[in-house]
Amino acid sequence: MFDVHFWKNKYGRQVDKNLKKVTTFNKEHTAWRSSVKEAYLPAIQGEIDARNNPSDPIHPARMMARVREVAGDDAIYVIDGGDTSYFGATTFRTTKKGGVIGAAGGQFGCLGTGIPFAIAAKAARPDKNVVVINGDGSFGLNAMEFDTAVRHDLPFVCVINNDCAWGMIKHGQEMCYGDDRVCGSELGVVHYEKMAEALGGYGEFVERDEDVAPAVQRALASGKPACINVITDPCIVSLATMQFVEGFKME
Ligand SMILES: Cc1ncc(C[n+]2csc(CCOP(=O)(O)OP(=O)(O)O)c2C)c(N)n1
Ligand SMILES: [Mg+2]
Numbered sequence: 001m002f003d004v005h006f007w008k009n010k011y012g013r014q015v016d017k018n019l020k021k022v023t024t025f026n027k028e029h030t031a032w033r034s035s036v037k038e039a040y041l042p043a044i045q046g047e048i049d050a051r052n053n054p055s056d057p058i059h060p061a062r063m064m065a066r067v068r069e070v071a072g073d074d075a076i077y078v079i080d081g082g083d084t085s086y087f088g089a090t091t092f093r094t095t096k097k098g099g100v101i102g103a104a105g106g107q108f109g110c111l112g113t114g115i116p117f118a119i120a121a122k123a124a125r126p127d128k129n130v131v132v133i134n135g136d137g138s139f140g141l142n143a144m145e146f147d148t149a150v151r152h153d154l155p156f157v158c159v160i161n162n163d164c165a166w167g168m169i170k171h172g173q174e175m176c177y178g179d180d181r182v183c184g185s186e187l188g189v190v191h192y193e194k195m196a197e198a199l200g201g202y203g204e205f206v207e208r209d210e211d212v213a214p215a216v217q218r219a220l221a222s223g224k225p226a227c228i229n230v231i232t233d234p235c236i237v238s239l240a241t242m243q244f245v246e247g248f249k250m251e
Pocket of ligand 1: 049080081082083084085109110111112134135136137138141156160163167168169
């Protein structure tokens with residue numbers, strides 16, 4: 001039988017010691033972070049270019065950059081989705097602690113937490129603009145909470161990065177099994193913004209690059225819980241998905 005006490009005595013103390021070393025001595029990560037950034041630059045150069053140039057269909061990195069331009073670095077951003085989380089995490093910055101909030105359970109964790117977290121953020125900080133970036137799939141998990149937000153007058157803007165799919169899963173299927181063997185991961189064009197409108201919120205459907213920023217502006221000005229449903233390029237695969245899929249291959 002596995003003896004917990006024996007395990008704790010034999011290995012536990014060493015783990016404690018190592019953790020202490022890490023937390024006590026390794027607080028300065030600047031050099032390490034710069035070397036990682038440098039190493040990644042060739043891989044993310046395309047995304048950096050995409051942010052700065054209009055695209056048709058809209059590149060998700062471009063869509064996020066436009067949202068950031070409008071909402072600014074003083075807003076509270078909440079991120080929810082698969083590939084969407086990657087593009088959100090690489091785009092949004094904040095000047096304050098807690099200004100960019102990821103999924104419950106950490107990055108790429110539990111889908112569906114975006115809208116509830118946005119409602120909580122607005123309740124806690126009514127003076128702030130709160131923007132949630134949602135994948136279209138993850139939006140569906142707690143979209144009914146628009147009703148809660150309307151009832152309690154807690155306005156936030158939900159921008160959907162709508163790639164018409166459970167993108168991270170679909171791209172994984174394509175890479176592992178082939179483009180013709182995608183299963184259960186396509187969602188199609190759905191007018192989620194109409195659901196927000198029907199519940200008393202504000203909604204807009206966006207397909208063109210130049211319409212993203214004005215739509216987000218109107219949503220912020222509406223003073224209502226808002227859903228800006230942006231159709232983005234379904235062929236873009238995030239670096240996170242590529243790394244996951246490659247990492248899981250056992251060869
Ligand atoms: C509650 C929950 N269910 C399932 C998953 C597995 N999962 C990870 S990413 C993903 C697809 C997410 O799709 P979407 O929200 O549209 O984001 P996209 O990847 O398309 O940007 C799924 C199903 C999860 N992380 N959490
Ligand atoms: Mg999606």
